[in-house]
Amino acid sequence: MFAFCDPRTVEGLAWFACYLTTGKHIAFYWSFGTVLLLLAVTAPLALAFGFAGAVAARARFLPLRLLGRTYTAMVRGVPDIVFFLFFVIALDQAIEWSLHQIRCPDWTEPIRTGLEFRVCPQAKVPPSAAPQGVHQLYGFALAVFTYALVFGAFAANVLHGAMRAVPRAQTETAEAYGMSAAQVFRRILVPQMWIYALPGLGNLWMILIKATPLLFLLGVQDIVYWARELGGMKTQAFDYPHPDWRLWYFLALLVFYLLFTKLSEIVIARITRRLSRGQATMAGEDLRRAAA
Amino acid sequence: MSCWDTLMDYGLRSVGIGERLLPRSDFTLCQQFVLIGSGLIWNIYFGVLALFCGFFLAVALALARAARAPLWRKPAEWFVFVFRGSPLFIQFFLAYEVLTLLPRSGIDIAIGPVSFNIHTAWTTRAWAGALFVLFLNTAAYSAEIFHGALRSVPKGDIEAAEAYGMTGWTRFRRITFPTMLRLAWPAYTNEAIFLFHATTLVFFSGFPAWQQRGDALYYASYFADKTFNPFIPYPIVAFYFVLLTLLLIAGFGLVGRRLNRHLPAAGRPAFRFRPQLLR
Helix, strand or coil: CCCCCCCCCCCHHHHHHHHCCCHHHHHHHHHHHHHHHHHHHHHHHHHHHHHHHHHHHHCCCHHHHHHHHHHHHHCCCCCHHHHHHHHHHHHHHHHHHHHHHHHCCCCCCCCEECCEECCCHHHCCCCCCCCHHHHHHHHHHHHHHHHHHHHHHHHHHHHHHHHHHCCHHHHHHHHHCCCCHHHHHHHHHHHHHHHHHHHHHHHHHHHHHHHHHHHHHHCCCCHHHHHHHHHCCECCCCCCCECCCHHHHHHHHHHHHHHHHHHHHHHHHHHHHHHHCCCCCHHHHHHHHHHC | CCHHHHHHHHCCHHHCCCCCCCCCCCCCHHHHHHHHHHHHHHHHHHHHHHHHHHHHHHHHHHHHHHCCCHHHHHHHHHHHHHHHHCCHHHHHHHHHHHHHHCCCCCEEEEECCEEEEECCHHHHCHHHHHHHHHHHHHHHHHHHHHHHHHHCCCHHHHHHHHHCCCCHHHHHHHHHHHHHHHHHHHHHHHHHHHHHHHHHHHHHCCCCCHHHCCCHHHHHHHHHHHHCCCCCHHHHHHHHHHHHHHHHHHHHHHHHHHHCCCCCHHHCCCCCCCCCCCC
């Protein structure tokens, strides 16, 4: 990184400046980006899943309603980490299995032989010849989908409750104006439900932040992976030998998460205030009085 | 080998009783059920002890948070913030690293002529180290719940107690504490459920499973890794945990009934399952 960085000669502060800018450390800093990216992609996706689940749970069509109810009930009672571990393998195998059925119809050997899961080479995802980056990207995509699926179920719970919390008088008035069911849903129910959903969704966001270290268990090279990798004892064989520093690396992660949680708390408080404007709630009434 | 033999061999495998070697090939459904069930012993051990010890610390923390003096309030607020604001997963890692830094040979303490040695090696083992983290973690989460309940104790109750001449400890013991507990109980039930769920993280986070004595999820992932088939072991874990959750809800429901026994049925706070999955 710096011109003066010769691991044999530098000392003191310069040593740290060099040590903290090695290629591996740069990768460590980027992995914070991975966490933020996961959050940025997962949160909207989970919200979409949750919205679909909540709408399905309200549907008149029975099978759809059952599907929605099952989805929202799925996460109850079972530790989520079980879902994380389960879905990543299950999804991977499901994709490969379906590709196998399409691409290799005349493959005769059984897929599950003893302790192995073997599909034809054309059905491998990603192809075994693919570069390392593609494998990592695929792993990340699987992780994102798993997170979205699990957190979507929680979001569905929250949104379902929020939809029921919108005062009946509001939708009744809309019906009296001659709006169709779809119009009532679109113009009255959805714009009003967010303020009721916000405490739950805010809580969910905090939980999502705190679930990100589990990426490590899904085989993604995230901050926990790098903290363990970089912090472990480095012997003289390495450029920058140092004793076991994992404690300091994990302390840094802890501080990162604490700051992130604090920041989220502040932002959520602001959004709550913003969404309360013009609502038929106590907070909305307070805002109106303050303005008047 | 019949299922009964498997039960005899592996039923208490997670605590080190029975067959030493885990099954390596030709896994039967029975083996998976028995081993994962035996791992559940650890989940229950962590959950019950952390919850029990955490309860007392949580009440103390909640009172400290409600105190007027910053000397008490500030440390309690920080404790709760640190443990609620960071992932349990990271807390486990951090605690493990801290505990491994303790000197291997133990700490020598000399008081006058008497000197004795405190062993420290055992603290890095999951049964002690992870339990300690879980204890602090659940104390922080429960403290938040109890603090909320403490603030919603009806003013009238306190005034009535004062009118009867109750003050200090008597008022706390007879009025404040039971009311707080009663109000907090539905939320505390949720906390208990999710604490049990959180125990599955122990063996995935730094703390090594000594001699392959792990919890339910540890054995499930062992089977999933060996057979490359997630569709059997993970649903078994799910089954056990749904069962555990139902048991917890029933048990806490009984206590809740006792706490509310003086109230008409309609006025009782109802338990609602509120997902709060990860920590």
